[in-house]
Amino acid sequence: MPQALMATYNRLPVSFQRGEGTWLWDSEGKRYLDALSGIAVCGLGHAHPAVSKALCQQAGELIHTSNLYHIPLQEQLGDALTRVAQMERVFFSNSGAEANETAIKLARLYGHRKGIEKPAILVMEGSFHGRTLATLSATGNRKVQAGFEPLVQGFARVPFGDIESVRAVAEHSSNIVAVLVEPIQGEGGINIPPEHYLAQLRAVCDQHQWLLMLDEIQTGMGRSGRMFSYQHSDITPDVMTLAKGLGNGVPIGACLARGDAAEVLGAGSHGSTFGGNPLACAAALAVLETLEQERLPSRAEALGARLLSHFADALSDVAGIEEIRGQGLLIGIELDRPCTELVELALKQGLLINVAAERVVRLLPPLIMTDAEAEQLVEQLSSLLKDFLDS
Numbered sequence: 362m363p364q365a366l367m368a369t370y371n372r373l374p375v376s377f378q379r380g381e382g383t384w385l386w387d388s389e390g391k392r393y394l395d396a397l398s399g400i401a402v403c404g405l406g407h408a409h410p411a412v413s414k415a416l417c418q419q420a421g422e423l424i425h426t427s428n429l430y431h432i433p434l435q436e437q438l439g440d441a442l443t444r445v446a447q448m449e450r451v452f453f454s455n456s457g458a459e460a461n462e463t464a465i466k467l468a469r470l471y472g473h474r475k476g477i478e479k480p481a482i483l484v485m486e487g488s489f490h491g492r493t494l495a496t497l498s499a500t501g502n503r504k505v506q507a508g509f510e511p512l513v514q515g516f517a518r519v520p521f522g523d524i525e526s527v528r529a530v531a532e533h534s535s536n537i538v539a540v541l542v543e544p545i546q547g548e549g550g551i552n553i554p555p556e557h558y559l560a561q562l563r564a565v566c567d568q569h570q571w572l573l574m575l576d577e578i579q580t581g582m583g584r585s586g587r588m589f590s591y592q593h594s595d596i597t598p599d600v601m602t603l604a605k606g607l608g609n610g611v612p613i614g615a616c617l618a619r620g621d622a623a624e625v626l627g628a629g630s631h632g633s634t635f636g637g638n639p640l641a642c643a644a645a646l647a648v649l650e651t652l653e654q655e656r657l658p659s660r661a662e663a664l665g666a667r668l669l670s671h672f673a674d675a676l677s678d679v680a681g682i683e684e685i686r687g688q689g690l691l692i693g694i695e696l697d698r699p700c701t702e703l704v705e706l707a708l709k710q711g712l713l714i715n716v717a718a719e720r721v722v723r724l725l726p727p728l729i730m731t732d733a734e735a736e737q738l739v740e741q742l743s744s745l746l747k748d749f750l751d752s
């Protein structure tokens with residue numbers, strides 16, 4: 362079909378023409394319930410009026426000027442984000458991978474300033490941090506790395522959720538400068554660490570002057586039931602990266618920092634032509650304002666709890682369901698077998714879902730999903746799962 366495009370994606374046989382809230386319509390006019398939000402991006406749903414209005418207005422006024430000049434909207438967004446996150450400074454990029462690249466560069470420079478010649482960052486098995494060379498090297502999934510060697514050096518890896526292995530590394534490695542970790546692993550299959558994991562990581566980082574760098578690209582912007590996932594604990598990271606939900610579909614990423622970490626990147630040390638341009642910042646400001654005004658993080662928490670309990674009821678006696686887990690609107694239903702076919706079966710029935718790590722049905726619905734839509738999701742997906750596991 363699309364001969365001109367590099368074959369990097371196995372695309373599903375559908376294209377969408379229009380969206381509204383939790384719904385998408387394809388080119389034939391068929392309607393789909395969207396339980397994926399463009400992979401945790403459209404948290405406010407499709408065509409949210411506040412975002413559309415901000416974009417239209419800004420597009421008619423000024424789209425881009427470059428970071429050679431002051432950008433009031435970028436400063437405004439920076440103030441708002443750092444206030445909500447209790448961070449001090451922010452660098453804006455255009456994607457999640459770039460936000461993580463910023464964090465990786467920041468950590469290395471921080472290490473060099475401490476006199477560590479070959480600084481290393483501790484990363485996790487099963488993690489996902491992006492597709493650029495440094496971020497795929499940080500990613501704990503061989504499939505993402507295979508064929509792109511030599512990988513970027515300077516990463517050490519431990520199992521996710523295992524604080525003892527982090528402490529063991531701290532005992533005998535002298536070149537670690539930071540930990541980069543997702544509070545919940547999204548691409549890895551909605552993996553939730555043990556309860557005090559982040560606090561324990563914080564303690565190890567404090568003890569060894571490592572930076573705690575949280576990749577909140579998938580978990581952030583209200584999705585976990587708090588604006589940022591670390592707010593479920595009482596710790597603050599040194600560095601946090603955001604992207605996906607930040608622009609509700611307009612490409613924008615951010616790397617936030619506080620304390621010593623906030624002062625590391627200075628003039629000339631990093632940059633981006635597009636990063637934080639007026640159009641993207643206008644969209645992100647509208648997103649942040651809407652999330653706060655409509656208390657959507659709390660809505661995500663309540664709706665997530667409701668979905669988890671209703672799925673648990675609907676699937677309680679179904680053989681082949683290993684675990685139903687989640688926090689807020691990051692929900693995983695793990696099966697005892699590979700189930701990627703489910704995505705296309707659901708599509709045929711007008712339902713958009715995803716499968717991560719081959720066996721985990723991953724749901725990332727928009728935060729504005731109604732109770733009625735949630736019921737429909739539970740009914741439709743549960744019957745699909747029963748049929749699939751029966752056959």
Ligand SMILES: *Cc1c(COP(=O)(O)O)cnc(C)c1O
Pocket residue numbers: 456457458459461489490491492543547548576577578579604605
């Ligand atoms: C999606 C994602 C990324 C990469 O973001 P891109 O915008 O695709 O570069 C990085 N980390 C996490 C946790 C993600 O979910």
